[in-house]
Amino acid sequence: MTIKLDSEVQFLKGVGPRRAEQLARLGIKTVGDLLLHFPVRYEDRRDIRAVAELKEGETQTVRGVILSFTETRLRFGKRMVNAVIKDATGLLRAAWFNVRSDYLSKKFKPQMNIIATGRVQLARDGTSFEMHHPEIVVVEEGEDEATGGILPVYPLTEGVNQNTMRKIVSAALAGAPALPENLPLPLLAKLHLPARDAAVRLLHHPPKDTHPQKLATFRTVAHKRMIFEELFLIECAMAVLRSRDTDRARGIAIEVKKEHLDGIISKLPFELTPDQKNVLDEIVADISCPHPMNRLLQGEVGCGKTVVAAVAVTLAALNGYQAVLMAPTEILAEQHYKNITRMHGAFSLKTALLTSGTKKKDLIRERAANGEIDLLVGTHALIQQRVGLKNLGLAVIDEQHRFGVMQRAELIKKGASPNTLIMTATPIPRTLAMTLYGDLDISVIRTMPKGRAATETRVIKPSELSRAHVLIHREVEKGRQAYVIYPIVEESEKLELKAATLMFEEYRKNIFPDLRVGLVHGRMKQDEKADVMAKFAERELDILVSTTVIEVGIDQPNATVIMIEHAERFGLAQLHQLRGRVGRGTEQSHCLLAIQYPMSAVAKERLKIMTQSTDGFFIAEKDMELRGTGDLMGTRQSGLPTLRVANLVRDFDILVAARKEAFELIKEDPELARPECTALRKEMERNWQERFTLADIA
CATH class of the missing domain: 3.40.50.300 (P-loop containing nucleotide triphosphate hydrolases)
Structure with missing residues (x-):
């Protein structure tokens, strides 16, 4: 059978239906999926030391033969398993605590050739060395030659070990056709990046002369290519969204009268901070323009974002437009409703609350559809089909990461290109903001209201x-x-x-x-x-x-x-x-x-x-460093594809370059109509058409 990239993985040599079910848990359904299942790290077997050359206190690798396994009972029911490993220069003891000897003996047999990696310690006799809980890999015939002394380490699932995954990937690389290129060739030449197929093959089987530091930091030319590809595709989507927002039909320009703004601010029981004033200026400038505002407002917990939003929705209402504010919980929606109602009371504006627990929902929907309600505050209930608005001018979404892309889109569809303000109290690292919200203008409130004690x-x-x-x-x-x-x-x-x-x-x-x-x-x-x-x-x-x-x-x-x-x-x-x-x-x-x-x-x-x-932005950066960026801030629900190889902390420099190239390309060729962009266009359609509501890219 001829193997194609879209062939089901079960037909690959060494797989079959049962293993295919296991691989499906990793998102691997086709041969193409398997080729894009990249190593998370590498075992470098090139620097193998003789036992006699080992140095205490260093993590080192030895190659030898297992001579024996023995189990020793310790106090309190604990046990220790010892293995003796021999090479041409001496003996090394490996020790495992609280591990059953029968478990280890099933994996490793005497006379097996193995490679052991671990921290070298001086044994009690003061003359020999030992390793505690070393990583042991069985060396099978021909394996070193196939990998050039470097073994890829893959994400696994139950029932699939590293050796099995390596064999399956190698079979796919040997039998599958070349991966088609998806980036413009002039761009690859400009950035000195290899072709996609070559990069993928190098990721799975790094050359024998690859620098160890580049492997460890994902800075080989193959890694750079695939990291750039992932981030470039995301930034192209952001650029298309930004281009679409700029070029689409005119939005709602709200004429903000100075006396209205001054009147609202004068009714506040406290003075706005400098950051709040700056953000309000940005919002006023946005909603006064004919293009729809599309702004993300982020800030520290308790910094006063809600006050800014309240002023904005009041401005919209005073100028004859309706506004909506969607919150993720009924408790928070009710809190917003009470606070804004107090403000609106001074201006005779009509405010209503719509949640799943609201009574007289039909009456509220009817009044909203007739334009009798100036501001509608609520939860997910706002995006129901039965909720209509006569003249929506401003949509505010609080705690945006609690809502999916489709939910946000449904709220915005309640009007004809309304202005949109998205708020989050979870500070977003700069790299993540560029990636998730590259299509938005971003405002930040950092200063806290006066008098707050740390x-x-x-x-x-x-x-x-x-x-x-x-x-x-x-x-x-x-x-x-x-x-x-x-x-x-x-x-x-x-x-x-x-x-x-x-x-x-x-x-x-x-x-x-x-x-x-x-x-x-x-x-x-x-x-x-x-x-x-x-x-x-x-x-x-x-x-x-x-x-x-x-x-x-x-x-x-x-x-x-x-x-x-x-x-x-x-x-x-x-x-x-x-x-x-x-x-x-x-x-x-x-x-x-x-x-x-x-x-x-x-x-x-x-x-x-x-x-x-207590700095939320510092904490957000540290959080991303500790957790990685696979699903940080609800990435999966946002519609973005999971990052296979890129890391937004480690790869910030590549992200900046990818963003620059993507925005320049979309500015010059917004429809991706050039011949060299045909493959990129198809990749964009495949990646984004359903999951990121970018059907109009096609």
């Missing part, structure tokens, strides 16, 4: 919980309030997490019997949640035990303490979001990160960063 953040060990409870009690005695956050609703033996529902009773009855303790979680009915949140807002509760339902946007300036249980289980961005629930007033606030052991090295690093900085 939040003190500390890690609370299990032995220190009582001290944390004392601090909470002391703050409540001062008239303040506190949050206690748990990551789940019900007990889970697997995760060993405390349930908010059980701990609520513990707090109410035993820890703080003299205080008023409330509970809110995601499985409560909306009216129940609203009732608890209202009591907390009115200071009828001292402590609110909650799941992460309060992560987004809840504003209670009187709350000065938040204790996050099992903080080691949360990501950096989520921890920072939760910390933002306090520190909203003038009083000193406290964020207590209560931990449980054991804790991973990454978790320790997250907590260290939290205690060192």
Whole structure:
């Protein structure tokens, strides 16, 4: 059978139906998919040391023969497995703790040729060397020659090991036709990049003379080519979106009268920060133009983005246009509704709330369709087909990463090219903003309102919980309030997490019997949640035990303490979001990160960063470094393809170059009509037509 790139992978030698099902879990369905399943790192077998040449304290590689396996029982039921490895110069002991010898003996047999890599330590006798938990690879006949001494290490799934994956990929490389080029040849020549097929083959089988540092940092010419391709395709889509926004039908130009703007600002109970004023100027300039505004507003937790949005929607309403504000949760939507209603009361504007829990939905829809409502605040309920607007001039989307691309598009379709303001309280690293939102103008609010005290953040060990409870009690005695956050609703033996529902009773009855303790979680009915949140807002509760339902946007300036249980289980961005629930007033606030052991090295690093900085943009950069960029900020739901080889932190220089080339190309050839762009056009259609709503590229 002739193998083609679109052939099902099961027909490849060594695969078959069962293994094809396993590969499908990795997104590999065709031979072409397999060729684009790239190594995540490489084992460099070229620098192999003799046992007699090993140096203590260094990670090194030896090649030898397994002589034996022995198991030793230790105290407390633990065990140690020893293997003796021999080469021509001596013996090396390998040791594994708490690993069954029968498990290792199934993988490795005496007299097997192996390569062992690990940190070299001096044995107890003071004369020989040993490695603890070394990585062992069986050397099969001809394998070194096939890889040039460099082994690719692939992402795997259950049932598929590295040797199997390497053999399957090698079979595909040997039998499949060349991958077609998808980038313009003049561009490749300009940037001195290899053809796609050559680059892919080099990624799987690096040449024997490849520099180790370039392999480790993904800076071989093959890596540069494929990283550039991934980022260039994304930036081309961003450039097309920007071009389309500029060239499409005229938008709604809202004539902003100075007396309206001054009148709104004068009604605010506080002075705007310089950043808020600058962003308002940018928004006013945008909505006054005939082209639709398409702006992303990002800023620190509690920096005052909502106030800016409230001023913008009020301006739209005062000039005869309708505005909508979509929030991800009913709690946040209700909060926005209450705050904006107070502002609109001074201008006799009509505001309505539409969520799944709203009564008289039909009446609100009818009034919105007739133009009788100036501002409609709501949740996903706003994008239902039955919701119509007569004269939509401004759409505001809060906490944008909580919504998918299609949901945002549905809201914007409620009007004829309305102005759009997208807000996020999750600071976005520059690289990610360029990638995810390259088609948007970006505004940033960095300065905090005057009088805000920095939040003190500390890690609370299990032995220190009582001290944390004392601090909470002391703050409540001062008239303040506190949050206690748990990551789940019900007990889970697997995760060993405390349930908010059980701990609520513990707090109410035993820890703080003299205080008023409330509970809110995601499985409560909306009216129940609203009732608890209202009591907390009115200071009828001292402590609110909650799941992460309060992560987004809840504003209670009187709350000065938040204790996050099992903080080691949360990501950096989520921890920072939760910390933002306090520190909203003038009083000193406290964020207590209560931990449980054991804790991973990454978790320790997250907590260290939290205690060192309250800068959301710094934390966002660190979060991306720790987590990578595969699905950061909801990348998958945004419609972007998963990055196979590019990393937005590591590859920022390539991202900048890709963006420059993409925007220049689309500016010169917006339809990709040139002959050399034919393949690129087809690649764009294939990648974006369905998943990023770019059908008009075709």
